[in-house]
Amino acid sequence: MVKKTLKPNYRALWLAPTATVLVSCTGKSATPNIITIAAYGVFSSSPLLLGIAIGVNQYSLRLIKETGDFVVNVPSHEQAHIADLCGSFSGRRINKFSEFNLTPGRSIKVKSPYIVECPINIECTLWKSVNCGNHELLLGEIQMVHVDEEILSEDGMIEPSKFNPLVSFQSEYWSLGKRINKWHYTVKS
């Protein structure tokens, strides 16, 4: 293998794939909003923390800080157009729920509504925020999860034949390909 070196730039951030999620939020008195996020990751299993990075000037960041919670909605690859719309317009000017025919569902543990049309919704309270230059890392503690029954197998796991998530890779939308194996398959017989 002969490696070519590339100077670090914006493109370097998107060399590893990430999930593309829709984060719904609401301010103290504002209309609920949705922001598309590809800067998404898993951070701790105790407590259960996931993280999103939001630009410091994003409208959604202000709303999340007002209420201290948000919902991570996981779209299917067939919902790329929704992710693209929510990531191309600001909630400062439009109501993305009504403009894009999305339904706000009442969350159980948090004030932010979830997006009914997304098959997976993860209610989070803001655990900590960390300033990271022009973005802020928001760590959310998972409080409640909603999953569409239609995509669950009998053992309660998500059935990949019924749900294929939306992936971001090199600033493009992708879907998942073939299953390879379970984690640790090389060491478990």
Ligand SMILES: Cc1cc2nc3c(=O)[nH]c(=O)nc-3n(C[C@H](O)[C@H](O)[C@H](O)COP(=O)(O)O)c2cc1C
């Ligand atoms: C595929 C995609 C991924 C994005 N990922 C992020 C992200 O991780 N963080 C961020 O701050 N903005 C991200 N954006 C941009 C915001 O979604 C966009 O600026 C949005 O209009 C902000 O909404 P708001 O003004 O209602 O908060 C992304 C946009 C797209 C299309």
